Amino acid sequence: MLILTCPCCGIAAEETELHAGGEAHLKRFGPGSSDEDFEGYLFQRENAKGVHFERWRHSSGCGKWFHAARCTTTLEVFGTYPAQTTEPPQDIKDAITAKRPAPRWRDIA
Amino acid sequence: MSDPISALNGARFDGLVQVTEMPPQGMITLRGDLASVAIKNAATGIAGVDMPGQRGVHCVGEKGICWMSPDELLVLCPYAEVGVALASMHKTLGKDHALAVDVSDARAVFQLQGAAVREVIAKLAPVDMDPAQFTPGEIRRTRLAQVPAAFWLREEGLVQVICFRSVAGYVFDLLTGAATPGGEVGVFAAG
Numbered sequence: 001m002l003i004l005t006c007p008c009c010g011i012a013a014e015e016t017e018l019h020a021g022g023e024a025h026l027k028r029f030g031p032g033s034s035d036e037d038f039e040g041y042l043f044q045r046e047n048a049k050g051v052h053f054e055r056w057r058h059s060s061g062c063g064k065w066f067h068a069a070r071c072t073t074t075l076e077v078f079g080t081y082p083a084q085t086t087e088p089p090q091d092i093k094d095a096i097t098a099k100r101p102a103p104r105w106r107d108i109a
Numbered sequence: 110m111s112d113p114i115s116a117l118n119g120a121r122f123d124g125l126v127q128v129t130e131m132p133p134q135g136m137i138t139l140r141g142d143l144a145s146v147a148i149k150n151a152a153t154g155i156a157g158v159d160m161p162g163q164r165g166v167h168c169v170g171e172k173g174i175c176w177m178s179p180d181e182l183l184v185l186c187p188y189a190e191v192g193v194a195l196a197s198m199h200k201t202l203g204k205d206h207a208l209a210v211d212v213s214d215a216r217a218v219f220q221l222q223g224a225a226v227r228e229v230i231a232k233l234a235p236v237d238m239d240p241a242q243f244t245p246g247e248i249r250r251t252r253l254a255q256v257p258a259a260f261w262l263r264e265e266g267l268v269q270v271i272c273f274r275s276v277a278g279y280v281f282d283l284l285t286g287a288a289t290p291g292g293e294v295g296v297f298a299a300g
C-alpha cells in the first residue's frame with residue numbers, strides 16, 4: 001500500500017484516496033513546435049525502475065494536485081511537494097541522494 | 110410553498126450505532142484566498158464561530174465553518190436562512206475574487222450516535238479513527254466505500270457525515286451495513 005502525504009492538506013493519504021496523474025515535470029510542446037518535440041511531449045515517458053517523480057491528485061480529499069518522489073521498486077517515498085514547481089525542490093533531491101547514490105531521471109539529479 | 114424534504118425523509122437505523130438522516134441543512138461553499146479578510150468575515154459573519162485552521166471545523170448547533178481545502182470553506186447555517194446569508198456574504202465579499210454558492214440541496218447529512226461510531230466509520234473510510242489520531246474539531250474529507258464524503262466528530266460518540274444527495278441511499282445502506290449488530294470488531298479502546 002502506497003501512502004503519500006498531501007502537501008495541500010497534510011493528510012497521510014493511502015492510495016485509494018488518491019488518483020495517479022502520470023509523470024511529473026513534463027514540458028509542454030504545443031502548436032509551432034517541432035515534430036520531435038511534440039512526439040516526445042505526447043508519447044515519451046520515463047519508465048523508471050527506481051527513483052521516479054509523479055503527479056498525484058488527492059481526489060477523495062482536498063482535491064488538489066501535488067508531486068511525489070518515490071522508488072518504483074521498493075515503494076519508498078522520498079517526499080511530496082507542491083504542484084507549482086517545474087522541478088523537485090532541493091530537500092527532495094537531498095533526500096533521494098542520501099539513499100540512492102546516483103539516481104538518473106531525465107536531466108534531474 | 111412546499112416544504113423542503115431531505116433525500117431519505119429522515120431515515121433511521123438502530124444498530125451498533127444509531128444512524129439518522131438529518132433534516133435539510135443550509136450549506137454554502139465559499140472559495141477564494143482564505144487569508145483574505147473579506148472571506149474570513151464573510152464566513153464568520155454567517156456562522157458566528159471563529160475561523161478554523163487547516164482541516165478544522167468549528168460548529169455550534171446548525172451553524173459552523175468547515176475547512177475543506179486550502180481555498181475552500183463550507184459554511185453551515187439553518188436551511189431557511191441560506192438566501193439571506195448568501196446575500197450578506199456577497200455584500201461582505203465586495204469585489205474580492207471569491208465564489209459563494211448555495212449547495213444545500215446537493216447534499217445529505219447523517220448523524221451517527223453511539224460508542225461504536227469510530228469503528229463504523231473505520232470500516233468504510235481509509236482513515237485512522239484511533240482516538241489519539243482523530244479528535245473532535247477535525248473534519249476529514251475522504252470517501253465512504255466508493256463515494257466522496259466528509260465527516261467530523263461533533264463530540265466523542267457523535268459523528269456528522271456529509272455526502273452528495275444523489276448517493277444518500279447508498280451511504281445510508283453503507284452506514285447501516287457497517288452498524289449491523291453482529292459486526293462488532295472492538296478495535297478501538299473508546300469503542
Ligand SMILES: [Zn+2]
Nearest residue numbers: 006009058062
Ligand atoms: Zn489533500
